[in-house]
Amino acid sequence: MIRTDLLSHETVKAAIEALQDGDRARWSAQFEHGAQLFDDDSPRSLAKFTAEALGHERFTSIDHVADGGLEVSGAFHSDEWGDFRTYFRFHLSPSGKIHRLDIGQIE
Numbered sequence: 001m002i003r004t005d006l007l008s009h010e011t012v013k014a015a016i017e018a019l020q021d022g023d024r025a026r027w028s029a030q031f032e033h034g035a036q037l038f039d040d041d042s043p044r045s046l047a048k049f050t051a052e053a054l055g056h057e058r059f060t061s062i063d064h065v066a067d068g069g070l071e072v073s074g075a076f077h078s079d080e081w082g083d084f085r086t087y088f089r090f091h092l093s094p095s096g097k098i099h100r101l102d103i104g105q106i107e
Helices: 010-021 024-028 046-053
Strands: 031-039 042-044 057-059 064-066 071-078 082-092 098-105
Touching: 010 024, 010 057, 010 082, 024 046, 031 046, 042 046
Parallel strands: 031 098
Antiparallel strands: 031 042, 057 071, 064 071, 071 082, 082 098
């Protein structure tokens, strides 16, 4: 179980908790319609990521939270790709929902 108490932004905390639980509905509820996902700076389908990753990918530790709680990094596990360090950078719209998510591997 990761320490989500380190997550200070409500929307980010809700998204990460949904990711950890593999809850697609709660995860999707945090995003605006038409939200964009970039994986290592390349556009990726958020719907496809949601379908493939939720329940199969998760943080195993949160090591750093920055930018007012909008950037989260730590150890990550993917059933397909194994274990590695990653970051999630959340960009919010004025409504408070996620309109863009940047994810990527930390070298």
